[in-house]
Amino acid sequence: MKNKNVDHLFPSDTFCALPWMHVSTRVNGHMRVCCTANASGVAVNADSQDKHTSESGVLRRDDGMPANLATTSLMEAWNNEYMKKTRLMMLNGEKPNSCLKCYKEEEAGHISKRIWETRKWIKDQGGIDPILEGTKEDGTVPPRIRYLDLRFNSKCQLACVMCSPNDSSGWIKDHKKIHGNLKNEKLKDTMEWEKETGKLAWSGGSYNWTAKNPQFWEELYEQIPHMRQMYWAGGEPLIMKEHYDVLKKVIEMDCAKNIELRYNTNGLEWNDELFDLWKEFRNVICHFSIDDIGIRNSFIRYPAAWPQVEEQIHKLDNYPHGNLTLTTAWTGLALNIFYLPEFLKWKIESDFKLLNKWPQGAGLFSCHLAYWPPQLNVKALPEWFKAETRQKFEEELYPYLKENWQRCTGVREAGIDYETWEQAEYGLKRIEGLLTFMESEDWSVRLPEMAEWCYTVSKTRFLDFNEIFPDYDWLEWYK
Helix, strand or coil, X not given: CCCCCCHHHCCCCCCCCHHHHEEEECCCCEEECCCCCCCCCCCCCCCCCCCCHHHHHECECCCCCECECCCCCHHHHHCCHHHHHHHHHHHCCCCCHHHHHHHHHHHCCCCCHHHHHHHHHHHHHCCCXXXXXXXXXXXXXXXXXXEEEECCCCCCCCCCCCCCCCCCHHHHHHHXXXXXXXXXXXHHHHCCCHHHHCHHHHCCXXXXXXXXCCXXXXXXXXXHHHCCXXXXXXXXHHHCHHHHHHHHHHHHCCCHHHCEEEEEECCCCCCCCHHHHHCCCCEEEEEEECCCCHHXXXXXXXXCCHHHHHHHHHHHHCCCCCCEEEEEEEEECCCCHHHHHHHHHHHHHCCCCCECCCCHHHHCCCEEECCCCHHHCHHHCCHHHHHHHHHHHHHHXXXXXXXXXXXXXXXXXXXXXXXXXXXXXXXXXXXXXXXXXXXXXXXXXXXXHHHHXXXXXXXXXXXCHHHHCHHHHHHHHHC
């Protein structure tokens, strides 16, 4: 896992550059150390009933309440006690509770966000000293945000099976019907919408936080000259007016040439001027959310139509201005890990030009694991099905990849040999890491929840789960 070029510069084995560079926003206005700061309920275990563990990643004001941009200054939060303590713990080799997700993934053999982000920023900033510069004994750092994660609201066209109204407005229509038909109390508790509980209002949060705090816009634009990266997610960022307004303002300030844009997007629609705006920036990294092929992807990312998904990703793959890095954002779920071989065959045989061009994902794909909701975590699969999944990978996928590795995007053009491709951290090793993570714990106690969730969602949306996922028809046993 060690990268001999820069890893020796890490001040400690638990260090992450992000608390010195970065703040992440949630769609409800809450701020976090980063987007993976236990946002997915990583601290949840096989039978946990605590659905609020993800709150451990939220920045806290000195009174213990969430630091929310509807009521809290961005720069005030930047050096509050929570952030200062996080920085000091990392320098001292301790593990902040908000960062357990990364440490857990590393234990399973993955390259965590902590590691790859720190490597990136050390290289981009020319060493560790420019990152740590100005750090005081109490953990205070200069008021200079170089990387901002922006999620202005929950506006989205989709209602993905692993999502909820907390993050997607597209879920609101179905939520009441689906949630009201759930019988399992633990499942009902897991999938409750915080707005319904009054928790959001109690915490000072708002799904319209940008309108409630005009000071945010002043602080944001004051930080633009320091900014080196802006990350856009949602909701769906490419349908938000605020996203386009900010890009235009950054271009007007003559700062775009210094800034990298990163996106997580379903890519289904965007403003016609998007490509003209993108070409003004240093570079653009677009993670296109796609979790399977055909009707299975339409079920997971409901109601995205597969022909439209393919059309849009090919439009991006033909981006004409040369400053775009395009990757998949495949979410590892209990429902799709069995079908990953089919997904990868589709990707390879589609002959993309930009999608995961070497070295991104070893020219293959980029992925992350879904920790939440727990009933769709890959660990929840029964042990016999995990064994069948591994067998499928070893007997079908691995031989196919060995035969077709040169067809991975950009491999031939880069002159990569087989040994280099095979040893790439984000290629075969990442795929094997998915299996290892799946096998690391037995969460099969969640199977009744998985069954009820999948079949209730299917029934509400007039879909036939067994027809769409024939290899999962055994899930009916747990209804």
